[in-house]
Amino acid sequence: MFLFPYFNIHSTPLLVLVIQALVLVGLLLKRYAEKKNASDAILAILLLIVSYTQICYTVGFMGWYDTFRNTKINYFLIPAGTAIAPLIYFYVKSVTKSNFKFLKQHWWHFAIPLSIVVYRLTIYTYDALQPGFNETQNGILKIELDEPFVLPILSIVGFSVMLLYLAFTIQLYVNYRQKIKQYFSNIFKLELNWIRNFLIVFTILFLYSSIQDFIGSVLVDLGYDERWWLNLCMAICAIYIGLKGYFTDTTKLNKLDFSFSPERISIPEASKDSKKEVENTAIQAIEALMQHEKPYLNPDLNLSELAKQANLTRGQLSEIINTGFQMNFNDFVNSYRVNAFKGMLKEGKHKQLSLLGIAYECGFNSKATFNRVFKKLTNFSPTQYLQSLAG
Incomplete structure (x- = not known):
C-alpha cells in the first residue's frame, strides 16, 4: 500500500x-x-x-x-x-x-x-x-x-x-x-x-x-x-x-436568422397555364439577374442578399431555385461560379493567374470548397479539366 x-x-x-x-x-x-x-x-x-x-x-x-x-x-x-x-x-x-x-x-x-x-x-x-x-x-x-x-x-x-x-x-x-x-x-x-x-x-x-x-x-x-x-x-x-x-469561433450564426420556409409566389386565381407562365417568368428573371449582374462573384453572397436583388422573399427565391432549377441555393450559385471559371480558362486566364487565383475571382473563398464543388459539378478536378482543354 x-x-x-x-x-x-x-x-x-x-x-x-x-x-x-x-x-x-x-x-x-x-x-x-x-x-x-x-x-x-x-x-x-x-x-x-x-x-x-x-x-x-x-x-x-x-x-x-x-x-x-x-x-x-x-x-x-x-x-x-x-x-x-x-x-x-x-x-x-x-x-x-x-x-x-x-x-x-x-x-x-x-x-x-x-x-x-x-x-x-x-x-x-x-x-x-x-x-x-x-x-x-x-x-x-x-x-x-x-x-x-x-x-x-x-x-x-x-x-x-x-x-x-x-x-x-x-x-x-x-x-x-x-x-x-x-x-x-x-x-x-x-x-x-x-x-x-x-x-x-x-x-x-x-x-x-x-x-x-x-x-x-x-x-x-x-x-x-x-x-x-x-x-x-x-x-x-x-x-x-x-x-x-x-x-474555434462558435459564434458565426449568433446574429443571423436563416430560419425560413420555401413559399410559392402569390398568384391570384388563375389557370395552370398562367401559373406556369408566371413561374417561368420568375425563373427567367433569376437567370437574367445571375448572368447580367453576376452576384455570384460576391463570395459572401447568401439567400437574403440575392432575394433583395431579385425583389423576392427568401422563401420565394428558395422555392424557385429548388423547383425551377432542381438545386439547392449552394449548388445553384456555385454552378455559375464554375461556369465563370471555365470561361476564364478558355480565355487563357490561367497563363496569368493560378487556378486557385481564378477560382477566387469567380466567387469561391476556399481551395477545399472550390475543388469539391468543381469535381461534383463536372466530374473533373480543375487540373484535369484544364488538361482536357489543352488536349
Whole structure:
C-alpha cells in the first residue's frame, strides 16, 4: 500500500491532464462572463463534469482511498453520462442555432442527473446518521440498496440516455449541414467540422465505455488498472475538446436568422397555364439577374442578399431555385461560379493567374470548397479539366 500522494505511471498522466482541463474550464467561464456566449458556458460545464470523474480516479491512483479507508467517495460517483448526454446536445444546438438561449424548459433535460444527485445526498444523509458511519467507507443504504439494486439500473439508464442524445445530436448536426446549403453560397467556414469531430470523439468514448462495462459485468471482473485506459482516453479527449472549443469561433450564426420556409409566389386565381407562365417568368428573371449582374462573384453572397436583388422573399427565391432549377441555393450559385471559371480558362486566364487565383475571382473563398464543388459539378478536378482543354 502506498501513502497519498503517490505519483506513478497511472496517476501522474491523469493528474497533468486533469489540471490542464480545469484551466480550460476556467478560460471558458471567463470568456462566458465577458461575452455571454451560451456555448462557452455549456462546454465549460461539460468539461467540468468530465474532469470531476477523472479527479476521482486520479486521487485513487495516487493512493487516497488506501490512505483514508473511510472516504465516502462512492456516494458521490454520480453516473456522469446522464448529465454529459444532454450537455452534448445543447452544446451543438448552441453552436448551430442562431441566437440560441438556454430556457427554463430546457432544465427538464437534466431531470435524471439532478434526481440522482438528490437520491445520493438522501442516502448519504441517512447513512451519516447511523452509528459507526465515520469508521467505514459505505453505510447501510449504500451497501444494501444502492450497490445491488440501484447501480445496475443506473447503468442501463445511463447507456440509454447517452445513446438517445447522441442520435438526436447527430441528427441535429446533419440537418444543420443540409440547411446551410439552402442559405449560403460558400459554406466552408460554416460546415463546423469541429462539431463533427466533437461528436466522433464522444461516440467513440461511449462505445469504448459500453464495451468495457459489458466485459466487466458479464465476462471478467475489470480492476482499477484495467479501467485506467478509458480514463486516460477521456482525459486526453477533454483536453482536445477544451482547446478546440476555446480557439474555434462558435459564434458565426449568433446574429443571423436563416430560419425560413420555401413559399410559392402569390398568384391570384388563375389557370395552370398562367401559373406556369408566371413561374417561368420568375425563373427567367433569376437567370437574367445571375448572368447580367453576376452576384455570384460576391463570395459572401447568401439567400437574403440575392432575394433583395431579385425583389423576392427568401422563401420565394428558395422555392424557385429548388423547383425551377432542381438545386439547392449552394449548388445553384456555385454552378455559375464554375461556369465563370471555365470561361476564364478558355480565355487563357490561367497563363496569368493560378487556378486557385481564378477560382477566387469567380466567387469561391476556399481551395477545399472550390475543388469539391468543381469535381461534383463536372466530374473533373480543375487540373484535369484544364488538361482536357489543352488536349
